[in-house]
Amino acid sequence: MRIRTGLWPVLFLCPAFFSPLNAQQRALSAPAISIIIDDMGKRLEAGQRVLALPGPVACAFLPQARYTPRLANTAHAAGKEVMLHLPMDSVDQRPLDAGAVTLDMTEQQFVSTVQADLASVPHATGINNHMGSLLTRHPGHMLWLMRLMQRHSPLFFVDSRTTVETVARLVAAENGVPASERNVFLDNQLDTGEITFQFNRLLQLARKQGTALAIGHPSTLTLAVLEQQIPKLEQQGIRLVPVSELIELQQEDEHTWRTSWSHSHKDAKNSKPSL
Numbered sequence: 001m002r003i004r005t006g007l008w009p010v011l012f013l014c015p016a017f018f019s020p021l022n023a024q025q026r027a028l029s030a031p032a033i034s035i036i037i038d039d040m041g042k043r044l045e046a047g048q049r050v051l052a053l054p055g056p057v058a059c060a061f062l063p064q065a066r067y068t069p070r071l072a073n074t075a076h077a078a079g080k081e082v083m084l085h086l087p088m089d090s091v092d093q094r095p096l097d098a099g100a101v102t103l104d105m106t107e108q109q110f111v112s113t114v115q116a117d118l119a120s121v122p123h124a125t126g127i128n129n130h131m132g133s134l135l136t137r138h139p140g141h142m143l144w145l146m147r148l149m150q151r152h153s154p155l156f157f158v159d160s161r162t163t164v165e166t167v168a169r170l171v172a173a174e175n176g177v178p179a180s181e182r183n184v185f186l187d188n189q190l191d192t193g194e195i196t197f198q199f200n201r202l203l204q205l206a207r208k209q210g211t212a213l214a215i216g217h218p219s220t221l222t223l224a225v226l227e228q229q230i231p232k233l234e235q236q237g238i239r240l241v242p243v244s245e246l247i248e249l250q251q252e253d254e255h256t257w258r259t260s261w262s263h264s265h266k267d268a269k270n271s272k273p274s275l
């Protein structure tokens, strides 16, 4: 009772008390980030530590890796988004993981490989590329991938951007596959200071553009930084959202921008030139 009487004056002074919708809208318009941990499925303990991270961190699994089915099932049960981390040909000719798609494949070989990969990762709702600095710059192969993803709709694609010459996101958009791209690699350098620096860069980008997406790996140092930083996000005014939600937010932004651009374009067309 004492708490109630104590709270009422505060509540009356708070505008959010009168307009809960506005408060909700404000919360929903807070900058949003997504984090994907990929290269998962090879190590059980590291994978379990990823699944224990707070919030909707997405987990991307290598197809046919030993612990992929077990960890993917647990991730799904824990409310985490599950993705296929699709191995692709790279320019540096590093050895390819099982289930890789390569430049010399026929369309039929390519499609049946990706289908088998998808089937080996239970609950997969999206795909991002593992390596792929060679394949993601080839529009023909990306077209095969996006057409297949269209047929397995709804599936989203995240371009890991392992080369600046990638056309993957563009081809996804042209074929109606919801897609986004990696803005930050958290742990290109395995050093706590550097990983923390990249995490803060992710937050800065989200504040600037509204949304931002990071990819990290199940290394001890990366996980330690995330265990420490994720619980602090809320007090910093940043939302951690599933990748599918981040893509929806980006599509809404794109739509708003297009609409306002076409209106201003029409206004400019209709207005008489002032002499």
Ligand SMILES: [Zn+2]
Pocket: 038, 039, 085, 129, 130, 131
């Ligand atoms: Zn990878």
